[in-house]
Amino acid sequence: MATNGKKYNEVKEKVDTKMSYAVDEALKLIEETKTAKFDETVEVSVKLGIDPRQANQQIRTGLVLPHGIGKDIKVLVFATGEKEKEAKTAGADYVGLEDLIDKISNENWLDFDVSIATPDVMSTVAKLGKVLGPRGLMPTPKVGTVTFDVEQAVKEAKAGRIEVKNDKGGVVHAPIGKVSFGFDKLRDNFLVFMESLTKMKPSSSKGTFVRKITLANTMGPGVKVDFVNVREVLKGFQIAA
Secondary structure, rough: HHHHHHHHHHOOEEEEEEOOHHHHHHHHHHHHHOOOOOOOOOEEEEOOOOOOOHHHHOOOOOOOOOOOOOOOOOOOEOOOHHHHHHHHHHHOOEOOOOOHHHHHHHHHOOOOEEEEEEEHHHHHHHHHHHHHHHHHOOOOHHHOOOOOOOHHHHHHHHHHOOEEOOOOEEEEEEEEEEEEOOHHHHHHHHHHHHHHHHOOOOOOOOOEEEEEEEEOOOOOOOOOEEEHHHHHHHHHHOOOO
16 A cells, blocks of 8 residues: 555656646646556546536436447347347347346346347336436436447447436546557547537536546546647547547
8 A cells, every 4th residue: 555655646746736737738647647557547527517406407428439448348238029139239248128127136236337228128127227227327318228229329338338427516527548548549539528528518507618627547646637728629639540
């Protein structure tokens, strides 16, 4: 523990907590502040100018980042008939309906990262709401996980589709990749995330929408990002080849 504390303090000195960095500077600091032996996840946190108590100001959607998030995603699909076959062909890890519902209900089995359901079975899947809902695993149309386009949904989930959702404090947290991705891929993912998020501003939200942006790797200090610079960079942004 002492060694980890020393390493953290050393990298923390590289970050000026009072300063908001330009995008490129912030991402370089993320690489420089890696301390763990494992491949750390890079996460973005954005404080939004919304009232999270208001239903019409909630932020919730799904987003596929250009380079994924560097994780092997286990996908479960609730479906029957032809859609069950479609899910298996698309690469879903678990496919079924009553058998999966029983396994989750009776064994508290939750060995999957994303669940998808066709609309016609949602009345049956609904009984899992109290189990899957609090864990963010319940299929929902808002993020594209209740759909008849099972093939596309499975492929997007496997590619690292992330859920963008504000918490009770009006903050959105999301992974944008691994430190090992390198500068270019992390930059692409971050900018695609920010471009998509800024377009989600609810019409009922007044004033400044994006109030604070922070990047951090798993074991490193937070690095604040200048949103004015983000907007400037987005004007000429193209995904790296």
